[in-house]
Amino acid sequence: MKIDxxxxxHLPAFELESTIQADTGAVVLWGAxxxxxxxxxxxxxxFTRPDSGRILVGDDLFYDGATGVHIxxxxxxxxxxxxxxxxxxHMTVLENLTFAARAAGKPSRQKLRDLLDAFELTELTHRKxxxxxxxxxxxxxxxxxxxxEPRMLLLDEPTQGLDARLKRAFFELLRQTRQRTDALIxxxxxxxxxxxxIGEYICLLESGKIIQAGLKNAVFAKPASVAVARSLGIYxxxxxxxxxxxxxxxxxxxRMLGTSWNGPYFPGHLLGDKGFxxxxxxxxxxxxxxKDTALSVLALQPYSRGVRLEWEGGLASxxxxxxxxxxxxxxxxxxxxxPADIGFLSK
Amino acid sequence: xxxxxxxxxxxxxxSLRVAALATLAVFIFGTAVAYLLSHKTFRGKAFVESxxxxxxxxxxxxxxxxxxVLLARDSLPGTIYExxxxxxxxxxxxxxxxxxxIHSGPLYIRAARGVLEAVDYRLEWAxxxxxxxEWRTFFQITLPLAWRGLSSLASLSFAxxxxxxxxxxxxxxxxxxxxxxxxVAIYDAVESGNGALARTLVLAVSALAVLLLWLSGSLTxxxxxxxxx
Numbered sequence: 001m002k003i004d005x006x007x008x009x010h011l012p013a014f015e016l017e018s019t020i021q022a023d024t025g026a027v028v029l030w031g032a033x034x035x036x037x038x039x040x041x042x043x044x045x046x047f048t049r050p051d052s053g054r055i056l057v058g059d060d061l062f063y064d065g066a067t068g069v070h071i072x073x074x075x076x077x078x079x080x081x082x083x084x085x086x087x088x089x090h091m092t093v094l095e096n097l098t099f100a101a102r103a104a105g106k107p108s109r110q111k112l113r114d115l116l117d118a119f120e121l122t123e124l125t126h127r128k129x130x131x132x133x134x135x136x137x138x139x140x141x142x143x144x145x146x147x148x149e150p151r152m153l154l155l156d157e158p159t160q161g162l163d164a165r166l167k168r169a170f171f172e173l174l175r176q177t178r179q180r181t182d183a184l185i186x187x188x189x190x191x192x193x194x195x196x197x198i199g200e201y202i203c204l205l206e207s208g209k210i211i212q213a214g215l216k217n218a219v220f221a222k223p224a225s226v227a228v229a230r231s232l233g234i235y236x237x238x239x240x241x242x243x244x245x246x247x248x249x250x251x252x253x254x255r256m257l258g259t260s261w262n263g264p265y266f267p268g269h270l271l272g273d274k275g276f277x278x279x280x281x282x283x284x285x286x287x288x289x290x291k292d293t294a295l296s297v298l299a300l301q302p303y304s305r306g307v308r309l310e311w312e313g314g315l316a317s318x319x320x321x322x323x324x325x326x327x328x329x330x331x332x333x334x335x336x337x338x339p340a341d342i343g344f345l346s347k
Numbered sequence: 348x349x350x351x352x353x354x355x356x357x358x359x360x361x362s363l364r365v366a367a368l369a370t371l372a373v374f375i376f377g378t379a380v381a382y383l384l385s386h387k388t389f390r391g392k393a394f395v396e397s398x399x400x401x402x403x404x405x406x407x408x409x410x411x412x413x414x415x416v417l418l419a420r421d422s423l424p425g426t427i428y429e430x431x432x433x434x435x436x437x438x439x440x441x442x443x444x445x446x447x448x449i450h451s452g453p454l455y456i457r458a459a460r461g462v463l464e465a466v467d468y469r470l471e472w473a474x475x476x477x478x479x480x481e482w483r484t485f486f487q488i489t490l491p492l493a494w495r496g497l498s499s500l501a502s503l504s505f506a507x508x509x510x511x512x513x514x515x516x517x518x519x520x521x522x523x524x525x526x527x528x529x530x531v532a533i534y535d536a537v538e539s540g541n542g543a544l545a546r547t548l549v550l551a552v553s554a555l556a557v558l559l560l561w562l563s564g565s566l567t568x569x570x571x572x573x574x575x576x
Contacts, residue, residue: 047472073475086473090491099487103479148477 001184003027007043007053007063016040016208020201025178026185028199028216030192032231035205037188041154044186045080046073057152057184077104079145079153079183083160085137087129093140094125097147104148115143118180119173135166142177153177155187159194171197192234196220204228222278222343229278229345236284236315240277242269242344254342257313259293263342275346281308283341284317292334297327311335354547357524358532361440365528366508369447373455373508374501381459382485402453407513410449414518418442438520443528446514451507455500462496463489499566506559509552 005020016036020027029037042048043063044055052065062071080086088096097115101107116122119139129137138158145153158174159167171194178185187198195202196216203213211231212224223229229237240256245265252263254277263277295315301308307324309317317335327333383389384396402410418425420435428436436442466489474484490497512530519526521535529552536545 045472045476047475073472074478074480076476077478078476080473080476082469082473084469086467086469088470088473088488099474099479100477103474103477103483105478144477154476 001025001058001182002056003058003184004054004056005044007040007050007055007065009039009043009048009050011039014039014208016043017210018043018203018205018208019210020203020213022201022213024184024201024215025182026187026198026200028195028202029186029188029205030190030195030199030202031205032190034207036208037190037205038156040205041080041156041186041188044152045078045154046071046076060151074103077148077151079142079148079150081141081145081153081155081158083156083158085129085141087132087137087140087144089129092126092128093121093132096129096140096144100144100147106147106149111147115146118176119143134162135169138170139173142173146177146181150181150183152184152186153181155185157189157191158187159189159191167193174198192232204231206231221341223345226276226278226345229276229343234280234282235278236281236317238277238313238315240275240344242266242271242273242275245269245271251339252344254344257293257295257315261293261337261342262339263344264340266344269344269346273344273346275344278343278345279337279341281316281318283338284315285336285338286319286323287334287336289334289336292336294332294334296332297329299329300324300327354544355523355532358527358529358548359551361443361527362509362529365440365443365447366505368444369451369508370501370505372444372448373452373504374497377452377455377504378459378463378490378497381456381463382489384456385460385463399453399456402449407450407511408517411446411514411517414442414445414449414514418445418518437518438522438526440519440526443511443515443519443526446518447508447511449514450511451504454507455504458500458503459493459497462493462500465496466492495566499563502559502563502566506556506563509555 002023003020005018007016007018009016014036016039018036018040029040031037039048043050046062049070050063050065053063054065055061055063061069062076063069088099091099097112098107101112116125119142121136121140121143124132124136124140129140132140159170162170174185185198187194189195199216201214202216202219204211204219206227212219212228223232223235226237229235238256240254242252243255243260244251244253246252247265247267250265252265254261254263256277295311295313297309297311299310301310302321303318306318306320309319309324309327311317380399384392415437416422418428418436420426420429420437425436436445470488470492471484474488479487510530512534515528516531519528521527521531523535527535529548533545533548533552536542536548
């Protein structure tokens with residue numbers, strides 16, 4: 001679905017300037033807390049009225065500052081999944097779903113039965129939210145949102161506070177959900193896994209501004225600024241200088257960490273440019289090739305998916321436990337950086 | 348020595364009737380006002396808030412005086428009331444209801460506002476985003492979740508309505524058998540040296556108050572105000 005979202009909102013101590021222009025099934029708003037993600041989501045849902053701008057979802061105009069159009073939340077058909085699900089505590093699961101159906105003016109017994117069945121809630125219809133587990137509450141909240149045949153599904157950090165197993169289960173659930181609806185998914189998160197798993201189009205927010213937006217692979221392959229690379233937290237950002245450029249063979253040489261490294265051609269940069277090389281921590285590989293540079297390991301940090309190595313010069317890499325077995329702090333090891341993975345940023 | 352005069356229970360029944368009607372009115376209108384104050388922003392909100400709080404700080408005689416002027420037979424509201432009900436409002440038991448309302452309304456509204464604000468706004472947002480109108484959201488989400496808190500306040504309000512003296516005295520007067528409420532009757536009994544009557548009525552009021560406070564307390568104890576989880 002097409003979304004054209006461009007708004008400004010001024011708050012006493014915060015200025016939001018947010019733009020999402022995409023044609024996609026799932027948008028992720030990623031950023032640290034206080035970046036303006038939830039405020040953006042609330043503008044989309046209609047709970048917060050922007051100061052100026054325009055919100056167009058599909059063919060529906062939700063807000064237009066110039067003409068004063070502001071469609072109230074109840075007419076926007078947004079399935080808003082709140083952080084703690086916001087199931088009505090005084091109603092049973094069934095009552096929660098029928099409330100939604102009546103409120104939206106779409107009562108359908110067939111749909112109700114379908115959703116209860118699809119989300120494994122049939123046995124739980126007469127329970128109140130307090131008698132449900134976290135995962136069951138999540139299923140009930142999603143089913144309730146789908147009762148209104150939403151135009152959009154807005155998710156505010158849905159897996160925050162869930163353990164890894166429940167997080168997996170949620171991603172699976174969302175995949176099933178997406179098969180049942182063509183609603184645009186807008187997800188707010190600062191969890192990279194969630195971002196990778198669900199996002200197609202990604203907007204990175206920092207202190208009220210979009211610092212980079214684009215398709216997931218493009219954003220993660222080449223962060224647009226040093227700030228983006230640092231805030232994602234999975235990149236090396238190493239001072240470097242371009243020594244050699246060859247557009248014909250798509251080659252370059254970069255001087256960093258005291259030696260010379262192969263890289264791809266960097267369009268728009270010149271020989272002698274100083275800046276930063278960026279590459280994923282997982283793009284750094286141990287090497288046995290005598291021609292490769294050796295650096296010494298400063299520290300080894302066991303980590304959920306392997307071992308994180310810190311090298312001299314501020315370099316970091318993630319390798320598997322078996323590879324790390326023979327390494328000790330102080331070991332000098334040859335390494336390689338996949339040339340195609342290296343990006344170059346002037347600032 | 349004459350045998351003690353039988354206790355006249357009229358003031359007690361009148362007071363209960365007055366308090367019940369006043370509480371009903373406070374519950375309906377007070378909740379509406381508290382909802383507006385807790386959920387809306389509008390021009391002159393601060394002014395409305397101070398006018399509502401005013402009865403808490405003004406002496407009852409001053410409030411009574413205002414009411415007398417406002418409801419006098421030649422005033423506009425007084426004339427309208429007389430047209431509709433065929434009798435003047437001042438110095439009737441209905442005026443005592445109004446007095447009790449003014450006495451207990453402000454406290455109710457202040458506290459009810461807190462109760463309504465404590466209902467998790469995300470539940471109301473969820474209802475709106477599902478397509479519910481504000482009315483539907485109020486009656487099916489906000490009110491049920493605030494119900495215990497509000498009924499606890501209503502029983503406090505009832506207790507406070509029973510206790511009004513000053514305003515009632517000014518606008519309803521002290522007509523035995525017609526407008527004499529409990530607290531006025533006690534004053535009257537003490538003034539006229541009828542110690543037995545005063546003692547009985549004082550005990551009755553105290554017992555009622557204790558009962559109502561207990562009721563209010565037990566309602567709040569189990570009140571779960573609209574929290575998620």
